[in-house]
Amino acid sequence: xxxxxQRYFEEYQLVLPxxxxxxxxxxxVFKLREGMLYGALSALADHRTARQxxxxxxxxxxxxxxxxxxxxxxxxxxxxCADELRDLILEQQQYAA
Numbered sequence: 001x002x003x004x005x006q007r008y009f010e011e012y013q014l015v016l017p018x019x020x021x022x023x024x025x026x027x028x029v030f031k032l033r034e035g036m037l038y039g040a041l042s043a044l045a046d047h048r049t050a051r052q053x054x055x056x057x058x059x060x061x062x063x064x065x066x067x068x069x070x071x072x073x074x075x076x077x078x079x080x081c082a083d084e085l086r087d088l089i090l091e092q093q094q095y096a097a
Contacts, residue, residue: 033074036060040071044089047096061089 040057043049049057061071075082 029068030077033069033077036069037071037074037078041089044093058093061086 040060043053043057044061063071066072071086072082075085
């Protein structure tokens, strides 16, 4: 008998075969970075945001790692100075607390 996980895996393959590579354009990557940054800013500014989501957004903002979707790269690709933006975010978070 096929397990539930195996069944879902086979159904998923029928929808999106794993052999097909997804092609990302530069515009796609830019939009994803933009969405990540503005999504984090929105989550931090909205006092109705779940505590766990706020913690995750802050952890991402506070990280100094450099990888394609890190806060630093996303901020700089959108024309912001990552350190200055981080300081403004932290200042706002302290003010809101």
